[in-house]
Amino acid sequence: MIPSRRHFAALAATTTLVLIGATAGPAHAEVPPDAPEQLRNGDFSAGTSPWFGYGTGDLGVSDGRLCTTVPGGLANPWDAGIGQDAVPLIAGAEYELSFDVSATPGTALTAVLQLGSAPYTTYASVSAAATATAQHVVKTFTAPADNPGAQLIFQIGGSPQAQTVCLDNVSLRGGEAAPPYEPDTGPRVRVNQVGYLPGGPKNATVVTDATDPLTWQLRSAVGAVVASGETTPRGVDAASQQNVQTVDLSAYRTPGTGYTLVVDGEASHPFDISGTLYDRLRADSLQFFYAQRSGTAIDGDLIGAGYARPAGHLGVAPNQGDTDVPCQPGVCDYRLDVRGGWYDAGDHGKYVVNGGIATYQLLNAFERSKTAETAAGGAPLGDATLRVPERGNTVPDILDEARWELEFLLRMQVPAGRPLAGMAHHKIHDRNWTGLPLAPQDDPQPRELHPPSTAATLNLAAVAAQCARLFAPYDAAFAARCRTAAKTGYAAAKAHPAIYASAADGNGGGAYDDSNVTDEFYWAAVELWLTTGERAYLTDLTASPLHTAEVFDAGGAFGWQSVAALGRLDLATVPNGLPAAEQARVRASVTAAADRYLATLRGQAYGLPLPGTAGAYVWGGNSNIINNAVVLGTAFDLTRNAKYRDGAVQTADYLLGRNALNVSYVTGWGEHAAQNQHSRLYGHQLDPNLPHPPAGSLAGGPNAALQDPYAANLLAGCQPMFCYVDDINSYSTNEVAINWNSALAWLASFLADQGDAATVPAPACAVTYTTHGSWPDGFNTQVTVRNTGTSPVDGWSLRWAFTGDQQVRDFWSAKLTQSGATVTAKNESWNAKIAPGGTVTFGLLGATSGGPNPAPTLITLNGVACTVS
Ligand code: 9MR
Ligand code: 9MR
Numbered sequence: 031m032i033p034s035r036r037h038f039a040a041l042a043a044t045t046t047l048v049l050i051g052a053t054a055g056p057a058h059a060e061v062p063p064d065a066p067e068q069l070r071n072g073d074f075s076a077g078t079s080p081w082f083g084y085g086t087g088d089l090g091v092s093d094g095r096l097c098t099t100v101p102g103g104l105a106n107p108w109d110a111g112i113g114q115d116a117v118p119l120i121a122g123a124e125y126e127l128s129f130d131v132s133a134t135p136g137t138a139l140t141a142v143l144q145l146g147s148a149p150y151t152t153y154a155s156v157s158a159a160a161t162a163t164a165q166h167v168v169k170t171f172t173a174p175a176d177n178p179g180a181q182l183i184f185q186i187g188g189s190p191q192a193q194t195v196c197l198d199n200v201s202l203r204g205g206e207a208a209p210p211y212e213p214d215t216g217p218r219v220r221v222n223q224v225g226y227l228p229g230g231p232k233n234a235t236v237v238t239d240a241t242d243p244l245t246w247q248l249r250s251a252v253g254a255v256v257a258s259g260e261t262t263p264r265g266v267d268a269a270s271q272q273n274v275q276t277v278d279l280s281a282y283r284t285p286g287t288g289y290t291l292v293v294d295g296e297a298s299h300p301f302d303i304s305g306t307l308y309d310r311l312r313a314d315s316l317q318f319f320y321a322q323r324s325g326t327a328i329d330g331d332l333i334g335a336g337y338a339r340p341a342g343h344l345g346v347a348p349n350q351g352d353t354d355v356p357c358q359p360g361v362c363d364y365r366l367d368v369r370g371g372w373y374d375a376g377d378h379g380k381y382v383v384n385g386g387i388a389t390y391q392l393l394n395a396f397e398r399s400k401t402a403e404t405a406a407g408g409a410p411l412g413d414a415t416l417r418v419p420e421r422g423n424t425v426p427d428i429l430d431e432a433r434w435e436l437e438f439l440l441r442m443q444v445p446a447g448r449p450l451a452g453m454a455h456h457k458i459h460d461r462n463w464t465g466l467p468l469a470p471q472d473d474p475q476p477r478e479l480h481p482p483s484t485a486a487t488l489n490l491a492a493v494a495a496q497c498a499r500l501f502a503p504y505d506a507a508f509a510a511r512c513r514t515a516a517k518t519g520y521a522a523a524k525a526h527p528a529i530y531a532s533a534a535d536g537n538g539g540g541a542y543d544d545s546n547v548t549d550e551f552y553w554a555a556v557e558l559w560l561t562t563g564e565r566a567y568l569t570d571l572t573a574s575p576l577h578t579a580e581v582f583d584a585g586g587a588f589g590w591q592s593v594a595a596l597g598r599l600d601l602a603t604v605p606n607g608l609p610a611a612e613q614a615r616v617r618a619s620v621t622a623a624a625d626r627y628l629a630t631l632r633g634q635a636y637g638l639p640l641p642g643t644a645g646a647y648v649w650g651g652n653s654n655i656i657n658n659a660v661v662l663g664t665a666f667d668l669t670r671n672a673k674y675r676d677g678a679v680q681t682a683d684y685l686l687g688r689n690a691l692n693v694s695y696v697t698g699w700g701e702h703a704a705q706n707q708h709s710r711l712y713g714h715q716l717d718p719n720l721p722h723p724p725a726g727s728l729a730g731g732p733n734a735a736l737q738d739p740y741a742a743n744l745l746a747g748c749q750p751m752f753c754y755v756d757d758i759n760s761y762s763t764n765e766v767a768i769n770w771n772s773a774l775a776w777l778a779s780f781l782a783d784q785g786d787a788a789t790v791p792a793p794a795c796a797v798t799y800t801t802h803g804s805w806p807d808g809f810n811t812q813v814t815v816r817n818t819g820t821s822p823v824d825g826w827s828l829r830w831a832f833t834g835d836q837q838v839r840d841f842w843s844a845k846l847t848q849s850g851a852t853v854t855a856k857n858e859s860w861n862a863k864i865a866p867g868g869t870v871t872f873g874l875l876g877a878t879s880g881g882p883n884p885a886p887t888l889i890t891l892n893g894v895a896c897t898v899s
Contacts, residue, residue, distance in 0.1 A: 061126040061170055066207035068117055068125075069182065072200035076739040078463065080759060085110030085187060086195075088462040088475075095130075097196040100137075100186050107140055110187035112197065115146055117180045118205065119153060119173040125204030127182075128168040132196050133160035137189035141167070143202075146181030153180060160195065173205070211744050213752070216692045216702055218296045219277075220636070223687035223700030224311075225302030228285055230787035231676045232303075233637050234277040235688055236261060236293045244294050246277045251288030251300070257281070261293060264635040268642030269751040270690035274635045299687060299701035305786035308682075311699060312782040313416060314726025315775040316392070319431045320418050321711070321724050322768060324380065324438075324470060325352065325369040332417040336721035339711075342470025343378070343477065344369060349470075351477030352380075355458055358478045364448055366479060368458050371438025375767035376466075376709035378473050379459030379539035382442050384590045384769050385435050386489035391772035392432040393496045394600070395779045400831035400851060401603050401888050402667035403895040404783040407829060407852060411779065425504045426850065433508070435768075436497050439490050440515050444482055444522075452522030453482035454490040456531040459539030466758065467713025467720055475538065483531040484523050488550035489593070491519035495557035496600075499881075502835030503850045506879075509835070513561065520554050520567075527551075542590065549594035552576040556597035560604050561834070563882030571597070582623035584630065585646045586654030587661045590769055595623075599664055605833055605884040617668055624665030627658045628677045636751070638684035639677065644734040647750035649762050652695050652731030655681060656773035663780040670790045670895070682781055685728075685774075690751040696774065698725025708761040715758040727766045728774040729756070737762035794819030795896035797828070799885040808839070809883055813855070814871040815864065815891060823864040823891070828855040830886035836878045844872035 070080055074096045078089040087099035089112065100110045119125070127141065138159050145151040156169035182202065186195050218237040226232040238244065241263055248257040261275040277291060284303065291298040321328060321337050330338030340346075345353040352369045356362075371380045372388070399408030411428045414421050420430035442455045460475035497512035533543035544550075552574040559567035571577055581594040588595040601608065602617045627639040639658040640646050648654065659681035666674035686694045687702065694700030697707070705722045706715040712723040732754040736742040740759035745752070754763045796816045803810040817823050828844075832851040844855040861870045876883075889896050 061124045061204045065124075065126070065203040066205065068119075068202045068205060069114060069200055070743055071739045072129075073198065076742075079739060080116075081112060081114050082465045083110075083112050086112065090462065092196070095196040095198040097194060100189070100193045100195060102190050102192040104187035104189075107138075107185040107188040108183070111183045111185050112195070113181055113183040115179065115181050117143065117182050117202065118208070119143065119175065119177045119180045120205045121173055121176045123173050123205040124170065125154070125173060125202055126168060126170045127154065127156065127202050128166065129200040130164045130166050130198040131158060131160045131184075132162060132164040133186075134162045134194045135191055136161045137186065137191075137193050137195070139195070140185045141169075142183050142185060144181055144183060145177065146179065151175070153177070164196070164198070166199075211755075213691055213755070215690070217298055219291050219293050219298035220688045220692050221291055221298040221301050222683035223299045223301055223694050223702065224682075225289075225304055225307050226683075227307065227679060227781075227784060227787035228283045228303055228305055229789065230280070230679045230784070232279045232282065233680060233683060233688070234279070234291050234298065235636050236275045236277065236296075237272045237690075238275055238294045239273060240275065240294060241265075241273070244275060246279070246291060246293045248279055248282055249290050249292055249297070250286060256284070256289075267635040267690075267751075269634070269636070269640075269647070269749065271749045272690060276635055276637075299692070308778050308781040309410070311696070311726060311778040312410065312775070314698070314724070315696075315728070315771055315778045316416055316428060316431060316726075318724060318727050318766070318771045318775075319372055319392070319434070319768065320416070322372040323434055324371050324373050324378070326419075329419065332419065333724060334721075337724060339469055340471045342373075342473065346471070348472060348474035350475065352458060355477050355479050357455075358480055361481050362449070362479065364445075366441060366445075366455070368438065368441045368455075368479070370441070371435050372768050373470065373711070374540070376707065376711075376761060376765045377459070377539060378464070378468075378470055378710065379457060380438060381457040381459070381540060381542045382439060382454050382486035383456070383489045383542050383544065384767070385439055386486075386493045387588075387590045387593065387596075388768040388772040389432050389435045389439065389493050390496060390596060391769070391776050392428055393493070393500055395776045396426060396428050396432075397496070397500060397604065398667065398780075400833075401605070401886075402783070403670065403888060403890060404667070404785075405779070406888065406890050406893070408850075410782060429500065429504065432497075433501075436493070436512065439493060440511065442486070443490065443515055443519060450482045450522065450526060450529075452487070452518040453484075453526060453529070454486040454519060455479045456481060456483040456486045457539060457542060462538045464710065466708070466710050467716050468710040470711065480531070480535060482526075482529060483544075484527055484529045484547045485531065485544040485550050487519045487523040487526075488547060488554040491516045491523065492550070492554040492557040492593070492596070494519065495554070495561040499561040499834045503832070503837070506835065516554075516558055516561070520558055523547075523551070523554070544591045548574065549576055549581075549592055549597075553593045553597040556601055560600060560606055561881065563607065580619075582619075582626070582661060584626065584641055585648070586651075587623065587627075587657045589650075589654060589657065595661070599661070602668060603664060605887045607882060607884055620661065621665045621669060621674075624662050624674050624677070627662055628673065631677055631680060636684055636689050637680045638689075639681055642750070644750045647732045647734040647753060649733045649735065649737055650730045650765075650767060650770055651733060652685065652728055653767075653770040653773040655684065655731075656728075656770075656777050659777055660773065660780075663777065672787075672790055675784060675787065678777065678780060679784065679787060682777065690749070691754060693754075693756065695729045695731055697723045697727045697729075704729045704756040704764065706756050706758045706764065708758050708765040712766075713758060723766050726771075726774070726778075728770045729754075730763055730765050730767065730770060733763045735762070791894050793895055793897050795823075795891040795894070797889045797891075797896045797898050799830070799889065799898060801883060801885065804883060807877060807879060809836070809876045809878065810873070811876065812871060812873045814869050815896070816869045817864040817866050818897075820866050822866060825862045826857045826864065826870075826891055828889060828891055829853065830889040832876075832886070833884060834878070834881050836876045836883060838874050839877050840875040842873050843870070846874055
């Protein structure tokens with residue numbers, strides 16, 4: 031290879047200094063040229079990770095070198111340093127340490143290989159006088175001790191003058207190559223380690239060389255064989271390249287704990303059969319959001335002492351934000367108070383497009399309780415269901431949690447009178463990347479607003495529109511603020527339709543770039559139309575090419591960058607005024623997508639709705655898998671066809687252990703669960719005084735692209751489903767993130783709602799819901815219920831939910847009560863009985879401040895859905 035001009039020049043200018051022999055230790059032999067490299071990212075081609083600095087300025091990569099500043103006048107050389115941990119040393123083995131170093135104006139420094147904690151035993155060291163001209167330093171030595179986790183430190187303190195020090199080509203060759211990574215995958219029989227729903231599908235996968243069917247046995251906790259059968263050979267699974275067979279034990283429905291599945295001489299991890307498996311997962315997965323809150327102290331009494339911490343980013347030193355945040359240089363000349371919201375992931379950044387989709391998904395999980403039979407009434411998502419400070423304020427806790435982010439999103443909107451007023455800033459985060467771990471309140475980095483973008487603006491408009499209709503029954507003033515923000519944002523985006531966040535703007539925070547906002551325009555128009563009923567939004571959404579396009583991708587129905595499916599799903603589920611044929615087409619597109627996800631799932635021996643190709647296993651891919659299951663769950667809500675429910679339920683099996691690694695990707699859930707997610711908050715792996723992520727946190731999951739240096743080194747050549755490691759260093763396979771946990775929360779809530787997953791009851795009632803008259807602030811509705819079943823009804827309770835702020839004011843021939851948007855109508859004593867074929871009719875007068883008032887699509891009679899017309 032011909033060196034680039036810069037490298038050539040650098041090489042020519044480098045003086046070489048070779049020091050031979052250890053400070054103390056036996057004579058050494060030559061280090062062979064093919065000796066293995068023991069340092070990671072010594073050429074800084076992958077950024078600064080895993081190097082750390084202390085007592086220095088920020089570490090940065092400049093011209094391909096790692097550079098930082100050091101203050102002058104430090105007492106000792108070791109008062110400032112640049113280092114790398116986890117360097118393996120083998121006693122008696124030969125090593126060659128080498129590096130290029132320069133310093134301006136110039137200083138003495140020492141590279142030390144040492145024990146990384148007291149008494150800091152030195153294994154080898156070399157000193158050099160660094161000048162403005164880079165010099166190459168080489169030192170060979172024999173390691174005097176074994177240490178699988180030694181520390182290399184460049185001690186760069188002690189000069190009277192401030193310095194800029196740069197390193198490049200840092201290498202430690204010698205010893206032995208790390209043995210190939212062999213993950214511990216436990217028993218070859220792979221099950222959902224949490225369990226199965228009594229009436230639901232129960233599938234498992236066995237890794238085996240056998241190609242003929244094997245016998246399986248289901249054993250109770252005391253070892254009794256309670257069911258048995260034959261496996262189905264499936265050949266080589268594409269995503270794992272394992273030869274596998276599958277087991278279907280769905281016919282066994284008896285609840286219990288501690289079951290094991292035995293096949294081919296191996297027993298699975300234990301699991302339960304229960305209709306309450308997922309009740310706590312719903313709460314755990316939502317609780318994650320409280321733990322990620324920025325700008326407020328986290329109360330250990332609510333979520334456990336280990337998670338208590340002072341408020342982060344309220345402008346209290348060493349924090350420099352987020353109460354008065356300037357833009358990046360040259361971007362704007364005002365400052366904004368953008369406190370609050372959730373930390374995005376393992377970093378302290380806050381990004382509108384990702385905050386938006388996560389908020390959407392929590393709001394949608396709540397909205398589903400108004401339109402889906404198994405969620406009807408929404409009690410499990412009501413007030414006092416989560417451990418949040420707002421518990422007991424009469425507002426459903428999931429809405430309180432969503433509001434924490436909504437308030438932040440609204441603050442990101444450019445104020446009136448400023449350039450690009452009404453647009454939303456794309457993101458706010460640290461100027462430079464920080465190291466791990468780092469508590470939010472200890473983050474010293476300057477915080478900066480990044481330019482407004484069309485994607486962020488439309489995302490904010492969509493979610494604010496959702497906010498307006500869902501908060502209307504609880505807080506009219508907040509709903510009105512959301513409505514105004516949504517309309518202002520949408521108008522601003524139409525005026526500035528092509529301002530894109532830059533893919534290169536990724537220092538100190540993620541880029542979240544997106545240069546196609548057709549889908550954001552569609553989604554925002556849908557949400558605004560559903561909320562306001564204003565014709566202009568309907569015109570825009572029907573004019574969008576995405577209104578009739580195929581929007582559900584095989585690799586992930588939706589995500590922060592592609593949101594068209596969110597518009598489609600909401601048009602299919604939220605009552606609206608689309609013509610019947612149009613409504614039918616929209617709904618059919620959802621069930622058609624669900625059929626494709628089902629076909630994919632059935633083709634995968636691990637039973638997940640994701641193709642088995644490397645291209646499908648991407649950063650955060652676990653959320654894509656779940657979002658495909660969200661489409662399956664929605665198809666079930668729309669059709670009551672159990673095959674879709676079963677698809678969503680099976681997806682949970684994959685996440686909770688039925689996979690090539692036999693790992694549960696949800697912390698605290700399952701026998702063998704991930705726990706070392708990349709996070710500055712939950713850095714237990716780096717500091718035992720810190721907690722693991724709270725129970726119910728979802729790991730990003732296998733990423734065949736291996737986009738972090740740790741995974742790239744460890745997992746090179748992995749088959750897609752194996753491209754994951756439960757290590758805090760692997761941010762591209764093992765981070766936590768709000769948009770991934772929102773997917774988990776949606777699915778967990780759906781699963782919890784399925785109870786035993788019993789046979790879906792046939793409708794036994796037909797309701798006509800007719801609004802006879804409406805005027806600007808009210809309406810008059812008549813409801814007729816017909817018993818279409820064969821047995822008499824004796825005592826009835828009819829339930830539906832309004833879409834917005836409608837309030838029952840008066841009623842007759844039934845007793846009506848309302849909680850939030852949900853209305854319950856109970857019989858009078860004189861009309862309690864409805865004979866088969868018989869009907870009862872009652873009426874109501876409602877108040878509204880305007881907006882659409884469509885007939886509900888879900889009305890239940892004693893908990894079972896009626897047909898509605
Ligand atoms: O910690 C960061 C993580 O939250 C992000 O997902 C990831 C990609 O944007 O970046 C991580 O930060 C690393 C950065 O990309 C490169 N330098 C080292 C950083 C810390 O590991
Ligand atoms: O989830 C994001 C993923 O889709 C991208 O491929 C990846 C790289 O741009 O970034 C992910 O988002 C990270 C963000 O950039 C910074 N905060 C942590 C996010 C999760 O890893």
